[in-house]
Amino acid sequence: MKDNIGIVTHIQRFSVNDGPGIRSTVFLKGCRLNCQWCHNPEGKRRFPEVFHFWSNCVDCGKCVRVCPAGAMEEIPKAPLHPGEKGFKGKLGSKIIRIDKGKCITCFQCVEACEYGALIISGEMRTTDEIIEEVARDESFFEQSGGGMTLSGGEPSAQPKFALSLLKAAKERGINTALDTCGYQSYEVLNKLLEYTDYVLYDIKNMDEAAHIRQTGVSNKLILENLKKIAARDDVKTYIRLPLLPNINDSEENIRKTGEFIQSLGLTETFLLPFHPFAGQSYRLIGMDYPFAIGEGYSEAEALKTKEILESYGLNVALWLAWMSDENAEKTDAEQMKN
Numbered sequence: 001m002k003d004n005i006g007i008v009t010h011i012q013r014f015s016v017n018d019g020p021g022i023r024s025t026v027f028l029k030g031c032r033l034n035c036q037w038c039h040n041p042e043g044k045r046r047f048p049e050v051f052h053f054w055s056n057c058v059d060c061g062k063c064v065r066v067c068p069a070g071a072m073e074e075i076p077k078a079p080l081h082p083g084e085k086g087f088k089g090k091l092g093s094k095i096i097r098i099d100k101g102k103c104i105t106c107f108q109c110v111e112a113c114e115y116g117a118l119i120i121s122g123e124m125r126t127t128d129e130i131i132e133e134v135a136r137d138e139s140f141f142e143q144s145g146g147g148m149t150l151s152g153g154e155p156s157a158q159p160k161f162a163l164s165l166l167k168a169a170k171e172r173g174i175n176t177a178l179d180t181c182g183y184q185s186y187e188v189l190n191k192l193l194e195y196t197d198y199v200l201y202d203i204k205n206m207d208e209a210a211h212i213r214q215t216g217v218s219n220k221l222i223l224e225n226l227k228k229i230a231a232r233d234d235v236k237t238y239i240r241l242p243l244l245p246n247i248n249d250s251e252e253n254i255r256k257t258g259e260f261i262q263s264l265g266l267t268e269t270f271l272l273p274f275h276p277f278a279g280q281s282y283r284l285i286g287m288d289y290p291f292a293i294g295e296g297y298s299e300a301e302a303l304k305t306k307e308i309l310e311s312y313g314l315n316v317a318l319w320l321a322w323m324s325d326e327n328a329e330k331t332d333a334e335q336m337k338n
């Protein structure tokens, strides 16, 4: 693939949660981690793929009949997990399950569906096209201190394309941010960082064995890369810590995480409590979700975690898309001004 062509799931304009100011976030498709809680499941695989948008489906079965690979089957539409909340499907009807192992991505099913119930996620885009789209909001970037953020998936999983986008944005005078899980060789990250102003770096779990269980990979490379990035003075690094019940929210892990961030001389930390409806996107695209849907993270617990992290000298902002806490919102806004 050419360096200036890559696979993108979508571009989100006017984002205020992906780095300072108002930003356009470009979601690149593909990630080498397989986090159990991933809130962008459509971004995991690095190729265009078809998803079943079941709420539009009228259960006509046409897609199943045209599929040349036998990759689709109709199964009863029922809650996928006992006791899950928030299910509003038409009980008694069917849902289409797509076997991604058999699918040859011919997209005949998408053409056959007359109800918009099958969608293709992932589109080949050029750097020029994307920068042109992003640059439409240049005036908002200038007023707010915002710019373009590369996210995913994992943007460094398409290293040449990510580099091409970051370079082109900088040439155009657009501020850049890289939202990364850090699971990439430092050599590659180093090249990307030459054209990056802000890094949004995820820490998921300090315990290596738990990290392997929960994401499929070790955290060694991730933590080593963060040490090197934190030592740079040409980029500003923000830590993003997803807070997941019984996954990484033990006091021991939170304290280890706080200690580690402090030891690197970093302070700016975003705490992202588990989203109670993150699983809805899994259901919309016909994938299984390993957590109960609709049960939110307790605000009191999230604030307790915030306090623990703050005891290590960190400036912690809760990402409160689904919680209300005026003080925390104030902290978030203040932090974004820095």
Ligand code: SF4
Binding pocket: 050, 066, 067, 068, 069, 070, 071, 072, 098, 102, 103, 104, 105, 106, 107, 108, 109, 110
């Ligand atoms: S894209 Fe092609 S192979 Fe895949 S499910 Fe649809 S019709 Fe079948």
Ligand code: SF4
Binding pocket: 052, 056, 057, 058, 059, 060, 061, 062, 063, 064, 096, 112, 113, 114, 115, 116, 117, 118
């Ligand atoms: S996805 Fe479309 S073609 Fe397939 S059963 Fe549903 S409505 Fe019919």
